[in-house]
Amino acid sequence: MTTSLNTQNEFIARHIGPRQADEAAMLQALGFDSLEALSASVIPESIKGTSVLDMGEGQGEAEALAAIKAIAGKNQLFKTYIGQGYYNCHTPAPILRNLLENPAWYTAYTPYQPEISQGRLESLLNYQTLISDLTGLPISNSSLLDEATAAAEAMTFCKRLSKNKGSHRFFASSHCHPQTLDVLRTRAEPLGITVVVEDERELGDVSDYFGALLQYPATNGDLFDYRELVERFHGVNALVAVAADLLALTLLAAPGEFGADVAIGSAQRFGVPLGFGGPHAAYFATRDAYKRDMPGRLVGMSVDRFGKPALRLAMQTREQHIRREKATSNICTAQVLLANIASMYAVYHGPVGLKQIAQRTHQLTAILAQGLVAQGVAVEQEYFFDTLTLATGSATAELHAKAHAAGINLRVVDDLRLGLSLDETSRQADVEALWALFGGVQPSFASLAATVQSRLPAALLRQSALLTHPVFNRYHSETELMRYLRKLADKDLALDRTMIPLGSCTMKLNAASEMIPITWPEFGSLHPFAPAEQSQGYKQLTDELEAMLCAATGYDAVSLQPNAGSQGEYAGLLAIRAYHQSRGDERRDICLIPSSAHGTNPATAHMAGMRVVVTACDTRGNVDIDDLRAKALEHREHLAALMITYPSTHGVFEEGIREICAIVHDNGGQVYIDGANMNAMVGLCAPGKFGGDVSHLNLHKTFCIPHGGGGPGVGPIGVKSHLAPFLPGHGQMDRKQGAVCAAPYGSASILPITWMYIRMMGGAGLKRASQLAILNANYISRRLEEHYPVLYSGSNGLVAHECILDLRPLKETSGISVDDVAKRLIDFGFHAPTMSFPVAGTLMIEPTESESKEELDRFINAMIQIREEIRAVEAGTLDKDDNPLKNAPHTAAELVGEWAHAYSREQAVYPLASLVESKYWPPVGRVDNVFGDRNLVCACPSIEAYQES
Structure with a gap:
């Protein structure tokens, strides 16, 4: 017997479910003798041949893993003290193995069906309780995309609810993280909002603001008492949002306790790796009176048909595909997997453990500061938590160079100052290594540790109780946490148990070999603002992935920054808007949207400053071309774009797609083709070749990034060359304007999943x-x-x-x-x-x-x-x-x-x-949605109710 010694690519057959005999049987049932014949009957003649995937043969799993390991090795892991909203932390091993790496958690879908989602809903309720406790605000959602977009949501939230209706000005402290300010500016401009960035300590009259955003602690490390300022804003009917560090809040007064109307921020440092910027769970908390205007998803208590307590997503009418352009936001996803990690981090450590981590981090920072002062270094902060800004003058550049030579990253503040932030992973040796950078007599760590005083202001020390619910005070041994995670997973149905036949949401295999690289430190431990020479592996990965996606879609350029499909939609329409403006066509603000479109489309158009005109569909579910033509002609002078999903949301390849695109182009508009259904097109037809100017792609659908129970997602956009100059920029990129999320490459640490999928599948x-x-x-x-x-x-x-x-x-x-x-x-x-x-x-x-x-x-x-x-x-x-x-x-x-x-x-x-052989038992009966909304409870029940249960 002879066997071929050539390397075999086993992955394609592993990814695709039907075997050869099954394929033949299914084709026979449909009356076809080959896949090619079936494809030829499904794909319209007008768009056949528009896709030529020139990316070679796929690689086997071992070969592809070796290739991406070599890429990962090009990233350099320095000791990083950059901070600025991103911090090193430890992901507890039982959470890493039993949650992040567990398909029972990462392959689950959004918990719209509550009876089969009680486990992850309980974990998210824990997350909401964690956020409410730390922020001092009674209502929290179950996560948003990142801190910067949460701040942008807070801005529009304040605009809707402020009684200062005549104002279009929003105050943002100059002490906010720079990436947050960039995203605020992007979001504000199409809506006619002016973002005023100033030092709040020098702020005069506030009567012309509808809202404000403050950072707590400040990005440079300072701790300010905001009580008087909040009262001033409230006095003119403005609302106040506070971007707060969750770890600091275990020691500091909660924003809700000094009058904040909204608290937002990131849960990243609760056990979620840096990952070059994401994915990370943001949070959004507010007052009870504002709960129906809060963006994002909300988990609430209800009862099932037996009267037993049951969880569900509350107030689902806020979902964007229902409210369309009247939605509070276009966000239709969350960061559930990351919120669950943060939730379990708090469950595992409990209130005592979290405070110990925070106290230790602060104590090390105080020791570091006192030693620096002894060395003659000017520390700008009197009060701080974990971050210092140092006035280093003309020595700044030399200090950065010296730090780099020692494998250390400090924060670049400006030419005369540098910054640094300590974190959960910092140790005595790290403090001593930092002192060594500044030369002179080395301070005695032991002496300073014995005498150092807290540098938290007494007036801002937390007085309220923290995480008193039993769930945060029981599961502190690994045995208990492991069993708790298993108990929750057993309540749910995910892709590891059964097919999830969801239309529009593409719940396909998330292969283990695709998932393995995301937990490698070379990808997971890199700070998003690390110097470019340290992220050459990510540069190769993103360059290659952009080329792969261009090949798959027929577009000329791709931005990987949007960290959800909704943000991809938004970035795509912003590119169209900027293109028109660059040509002097500011009047173009009409967006045509078929009645069949996903509800995020009209919500996105509204956010991009466009007016929505709905076009009809015919009895077959296709766009009514005559109605589209009539409305395109009617709005010819103002037509900006058409948003269309292809294949249609009705599950059909519309034969008139080229004609539809031509009508819009002939009337001066651009064509946005929603890539939610790209799963039917890759290798068969390409939107960039049959009329599309821009498309977003759902990497968590077509390209195998798992849904994670409702996120993470990635929604990059592909564009034709004329729109490429208007792709999202970032303060860390060559193009500085137009950031749509906090990190330049969005949720970068999960991009290896898609790279692996495409590399292993190849064009064929x-x-x-x-x-x-x-x-x-x-x-x-x-x-x-x-x-x-x-x-x-x-x-x-x-x-x-x-x-x-x-x-x-x-x-x-x-x-x-x-x-x-x-x-x-x-x-x-x-x-x-x-x-x-x-x-x-x-x-x-x-x-x-x-x-x-x-x-x-x-x-x-x-x-x-x-x-x-x-x-x-x-x-x-x-x-x-x-x-x-x-x-x-x-x-x-x-x-x-x-x-x-x-x-x-x-x-x-x-x-x-x-x-009989394999039975899933739902933990609750049918859940009563109406009861849950009429009796809204969105945090863990009281101890009394918990004990009664």
């Missing part, structure tokens, strides 16, 4: 993935069409990568709703498809290329069995009110209790024989 593998995504979707559509009407399809009766089942007729004949079907699927061990989007009363199903035929058939069998139950309701053999669908999901507790239903226990929990 990526094309095959798209073809299998289309095959799997059409197989499900064909198998289920006799049971449920498929709402939309192309002219050939085929769908793209997802299909929409119409349950509205069944509601008429049986009273069974789309919610009933979704909850009944839980009894079969499945996450529900997307409900009632883009059409109310429908289910949108996207199987992805990663699911095997066996798993597809398991889902199909479940849907057919559910249809049989609906037929039984229609026929009267199942009661219209007391049936398995209306009562779903069924819990184990219900099963062993008194059984009062007309149907059997077996039908309730084992509707298919295959479930």
Whole structure:
């Protein structure tokens, strides 16, 4: 026997679910003899041949890991004291292994289905409680994207709620982090807001401001008492937001205690690696009176149908795909995985442990400062927590050079001053190494440690209790934390248990070999503002990834900065807006958006200063080209852009896409093609080649970054060459203007996931993935069409990568709703498809290329069995009110209790024989959404309620 000695790329077959025989069987069911024939029938003639993926063959997993390890090795890991909102920290090993590296946590979807999300919802409720306790404000969301975008959200929040309605001026302290000020300016300009940056200590009349942002502690290290200033702003009906360091708040008075209306910031230093800038969980907390205007997601308490406590996302009407241009924000995601790390960091350390970390960090900083003063160095701060600014005068450049030679990064403040920040990882040896940089007599660490006094001002010391809830005071041994994390994970359904057939959200495999590099220190321990020569590995990675994405999309340039799809949308429209302005076309502010578009599109257009005009769709779900043409002509002088999703949100490749793009271009507009459905296009057609000027891509969908229970996401934009000059800039980049998030490359530490996916798949593998995504979707559509009407399809009766089942007729004949079907699927061990989007009363199903035929058939069998139950309701053999669908999901507790239903226990929990072997038991029954909103509780219950439970 002879075996080929050539290296085999095993990864493509590992990523794609169906085996060769399965593929043939599915093609036969659809009436095709090859994938090429199926693709040729699905892709419209007008756009065929627009994609040529010139990126060579894919590499095997070991080979690709070796290649990216070599890239990572080009990053230099200095001892970093840059601070400025980013700090070294320790990720506790049980959190690293049992949460960050655990697919039960990182492959979960957003917890819209609360019955199968109780574990991560509990962890997020802990996070909200942590933030509320530390900030002294009663309502916190379950995370935002980063500190700078949270500050921008706070600014627009203040604008909406301030009673100083005539003002368009927002005060931002010059002591805020520079990257925060940059993002504020970007967000403010399209909205007509003027950001005034001054030293608050020199601030005169404040009557013409609607709001203010203060930093606590200040970016240079100072600690200011803001009570009098907050009162001044309140006196003129302005609201005050405070960007606060969470670790410092364990020792300092909470913002809510000195009058702040909003507190924002980053939870990064609670166990989340630096990662060259992200992903990190931001926080946003506010007063109870403002809770309905707060951006982002909010976890709240409710009850299930048995009256048992249950968690859910509260006030979901604030979600952007419902409120559209009237939304409070375009953000439709969060940083759930990172918020959960921060949550568990607080659970593991508890209030005593967190205070000890903060006290130790402060004590080391005080020792360092006292020693520097003894060496004759001018320390500018009288009071500080962990950050110092040193007046080093003409010696500044020499000191930076000396530090670099010693493998140390200090903060560049200006030509005459340098800064440094200590953190959880700092040690005595680090303090002594810093003293050594300044020469002279070396201070005695032991002597100073014995005599050093706190440098926190007495008036700002925290007096209130901290993290008194039992959850923060129990799980302090590794055994206890490990079991707590396992208990929470067991409550949830994630991709490690079952297919998640969500249309529009693409829950595909997040391969282990893709995930491995993100925990390497070469990627995880790099500060985002480290000198460029130290991040050459990241430069190679990002350069290569940008080229890969250009090849996949047909665009000429890519920005990786946007750290969510919503931010990619926003950056894309800002590029279009800036392009028009550069040509003297300031009047162009109309954005055409089809009625089928994702709801973030109109919200984004509003944020970019554009007016939304909705265009109609026809009965097949396609854009009504005649209506689009009429509105483009009507607004010809003011047309800025069209936002369109392709394939459409209805799951169809619209045949008129080239004509649609031409209409917009002929009337002076630019075409933004939403890349949410790129999973159906890679290798088959390219938006940059058939009419798109800009697209955002969801790397957490098409390109394998995991959803993490609702984030992280990455939403880079690709543009044609004429828009390239208007891509997002950053203070750390050559182009300084236009930052849309805090770090120059956004969530850089998870970019290796996409690099690995593309490198291993290669051009042929990526094309095959798209073809299998289309095959799997059409197989499900064909198998289920006799049971449920498929709402939309192309002219050939085929769908793209997802299909929409119409349950509205069944509601008429049986009273069974789309919610009933979704909850009944839980009894079969499945996450529900997307409900009632883009059409109310429908289910949108996207199987992805990663699911095997066996798993597809398991889902199909479940849907057919559910249809049989609906037929039984229609026929009267199942009661219209007391049936398995209306009562779903069924819990184990219900099963062993008194059984009062007309149907059997077996039908309730084992509707298919295959479930006997492997059964998921939901921890709660159907959750009462209305009760939760009427009785809003968004932090851990009181100790009394906890004890009663």
